[in-house]
Amino acid sequence: MDFSSLQTEVQRRAEDSGASVWSAVEVKAAINDGYEDISEHTEWYERSATVTTDATNNYYDLTNSSILSDTFLSPRAVFNSTTNRWLDMCDVRELDLSRVQWENNTGQPQKWFIRGLWHLGIWPKAVASLSFRHSAIPAALSASSDTPGFPQEFHFALVEYALADLFAQDGEPKKAEAHWRKYFDLAASLKAFVDNRQKIDRVGALG
Amino acid sequence: MAKYFTEQVTAVLARLGDSTQSIWTRTEIGNYIQEGYDDLTLRTGMLWKKAAPSGLDDVASQATYTLPTDLYKIERITWKKKRLIPLRASELQREDPRYETTTGDVWGYIQDGDGIGTIRKVRIPASTVSGNVSIEYLYRGTTLANATLAPLSHEFEGPPSASWSITTDLPRIAMVGFSLPAASTAFECPDRFVKYIRDYACARALERDGPGQDLKLSAFYQTRYDVGLSHVLRRRSRVQAVRTGSFGAPTKASAPPKPRLPWQYGKVVR
Numbered sequence: 244m245d246f247s248s249l250q251t252e253v254q255r256r257a258e259d260s261g262a263s264v265w266s267a268v269e270v271k272a273a274i275n276d277g278y279e280d281i282s283e284h285t286e287w288y289e290r291s292a293t294v295t296t297d298a299t300n301n302y303y304d305l306t307n308s309s310i311l312s313d314t315f316l317s318p319r320a321v322f323n324s325t326t327n328r329w330l331d332m333c334d335v336r337e338l339d340l341s342r343v344q345w346e347n348n349t350g351q352p353q354k355w356f357i358r359g360l361w362h363l364g365i366w367p368k369a370v371a372s373l374s375f376r377h378s379a380i381p382a383a384l385s386a387s388s389d390t391p392g393f394p395q396e397f398h399f400a401l402v403e404y405a406l407a408d409l410f411a412q413d414g415e416p417k418k419a420e421a422h423w424r425k426y427f428d429l430a431a432s433l434k435a436f437v438d439n440r441q442k443i444d445r446v447g448a449l450g
Numbered sequence: 451m452a453k454y455f456t457e458q459v460t461a462v463l464a465r466l467g468d469s470t471q472s473i474w475t476r477t478e479i480g481n482y483i484q485e486g487y488d489d490l491t492l493r494t495g496m497l498w499k500k501a502a503p504s505g506l507d508d509v510a511s512q513a514t515y516t517l518p519t520d521l522y523k524i525e526r527i528t529w530k531k532k533r534l535i536p537l538r539a540s541e542l543q544r545e546d547p548r549y550e551t552t553t554g555d556v557w558g559y560i561q562d563g564d565g566i567g568t569i570r571k572v573r574i575p576a577s578t579v580s581g582n583v584s585i586e587y588l589y590r591g592t593t594l595a596n597a598t599l600a601p602l603s604h605e606f607e608g609p610p611s612a613s614w615s616i617t618t619d620l621p622r623i624a625m626v627g628f629s630l631p632a633a634s635t636a637f638e639c640p641d642r643f644v645k646y647i648r649d650y651a652c653a654r655a656l657e658r659d660g661p662g663q664d665l666k667l668s669a670f671y672q673t674r675y676d677v678g679l680s681h682v683l684r685r686r687s688r689v690q691a692v693r694t695g696s697f698g699a700p701t702k703a704s705a706p707p708k709p710r711l712p713w714q715y716g717k718v719v720r
Contacts (some may be wrong), residue, residue: 270639279642284679286688302500317688320605335526339533345691346531357689358525358586359498360682361640380642392509425616427677 244398247387249274251272253405265409269279275383277404277426278391284315285434287393293374294363300369301346305361311379313361321355321363321377330355330365330373340372393433400429453644455594456634458483462651466662473662474655476596484594486650486675487637490555492522495588496639506583508575513550514564515571520589527569528584531555534571539563542572549573556582609664689690 244252250270254260262270282288282425292311294303306313320329338345348367355373356364363375372383381392391398403426462479469689491497506515506527517524527534535558542549542560554573564570637644649671656668 276645280645283642313642317685339526343533344531346528358500359588360496360685360689362500381524396611411667411670412467414467414664414667416664416670419667420673423674 244395245387246271246274246384246389249384249398249401252399252402253409256406257409264413268376269409269412270405271384273405274401276408277401278384279380280404281397281400281426281430281433282380283316283394284364284430285393285437287433287437288381289376289378291374291376294375296352296365296371296373297366298369301364301366302358303374305363305365311328311375311377314342314380315361316362316378318355318357318378319378321352321365321376322374324372324374325354326351326371328353332356335364341448342366371373375380394436397429397433397436400433401405403429431447452636453641454634454636455480455483456596458637458644458648458651459596462648462655463517465652466649466655468615468662469693473660475631478501479655480594480596482654483647484500485654486647487591487594489650490639490643490647490679491589491591492683496643496682496686497589498525498586499589500584500586502581502584504580506569506585507580508556508571508582510575510578513570513574514568517567517569518587519567520590520592521567521585522588522590524561524569524585526586527559529571530582531584533561536561536683537572548573548626575687591638592635594637596634643678645680646675646682649675649678681720684694 250267250372251260253270253274254262254265257265259265265273294310296303303310305311306316318332321332322328323330324373329394330352331354333356335358338354338356342348345366350367351369352365352367352373354366356366358364364371384391391401398431403422405417407422407426410416410422459476459479460469462483463471463474463476466474466475466551477614501518502519505518509515527536534556537545537558537560539560539562542558546552550570552573553576556571556573556575558572559568560572624652637647647710653668653671653675656671663698
């Protein structure tokens with residue numbers, strides 16, 4: 244379903260096809276809120292970004308607009324395009340145990356770690372171009388033809404979320420809760436789909 | 451794009467259907483938003499930073515230092531880029547009874563025994579040096595404040611004509627107006643977390659006694675906030691998910707084996 248169809252469906256189910264209770268702007272905002280929420284919950288959107296490191300810093304703020312803005316969710320892998328090697332993920336404690344003053348070391352990055360929720364750390368430090376694979380929040384739907392990036396079987400999750408949000412704004416908690424539960428079930432189904440998409444091919448058989 | 455405090459107060463009032471502030475005031479909603487921001491930050495530890503505050507710089511013969519006021523929890527402190535060992539006062543008393551007077555290179559610190567917000571360096575620095583200490587910690591976000599408006603001054607080049615003319619009069623008169631608002635405080639968390647804070651504020655506003663109370667709707671918003679909170683908490687564990695190992699996979703670095711005697715000296719061998 245495209246963005247326009249999602250809006251129409253929300254208005255139809257809310258019995259507000261004439262947009263007399265909720266404006267088009269409110270409906271669009273509610274759908275995009277749901278898109279953002281389900282993307283965070285399921286992490287279906289995976290992408291790659293280039294992080295350019297320098298020889299003076301071990302830490303990089305991934306929410307910096309020049310790197311990822313604040314769409315970053317969780318990391319997957321890091322590839323050093325300069326050495327053509329994947330970096331190993333480690334923990335700061337490992338570095339503290341094995342290399343006492345590791346923050347002073349320079350050289351092409353070999354290891355990476357995350358500090359807090361959105362700070363990337365590397366060891367050692369040098370000018371390098373890293374390909375950072377991660378899950379992220381996709382761009383909001385704007386044009387009428389924009390379509391959510393996950394399978395269409397789960398598009399109704401956005402409709403349910405929008406209805407829950409709009410009914411809550413209208414002071415109708417029972418309706419809001421009912422639609423919220425449906426949204427939650429669909430989001431859980433999408434998460435299971437994303438997490439297990441390779442499961443069938445990887446399951447072996449005895450004999 | 452950052453989200454700002456003032457616009458969120460407006461958004462919450464609009465969501466509650468009280469843009470005219472007949473039930474809830476902007477101040478009250480602002481307090482709920484601040485409360486939600488602090489709650490989310492404290493329970494999730496989502497704000498992290500690395501800093502070298504001057505208040506922790508070595509001062510000769512000074513043992514205790516005041517931690518940054520926005521600090522929740524310390525994750526790591528380094529001295530000359532070496533990690534300091536976090537100790538308890540009871541451990542230190544066994545290891546070095548004179549730790550309160552011994553000077554030398556700093557190798558550890560304790561947080562108990564000198565009050566909340568204070569650390570004691572072990573050993574006491576022998577000389578005053580700046581830039582030795584770096585601290586990585588979870589912190590409280592900046593206190594949220596509203597935007598402020600200030601009137602612009604205005605000047606007239608001459609009295610306006612009796613009948614206004616855009617071409618002759620307007621260029622001679624500077625328009626009176628207001629300056630752009632001084633920036634309202636921006637939330638330091640990602641934009642998507644701000645809606646959880648908004649839900650928290652709605653839950654609190656609808657919960658309080660008086661006109662506008664709606665406990666069922668408040669419970670709904672509280673549920674949305676709790677779910678949002680779980681998302682953020684899951685995020686912290688998710689960033690470590692890549693490290694899950696498997697049998698045969700390269701293991702993390704470990705300390706060398708402890709020395710032991712080659713035979714069971716002193717034990718009865720049957």
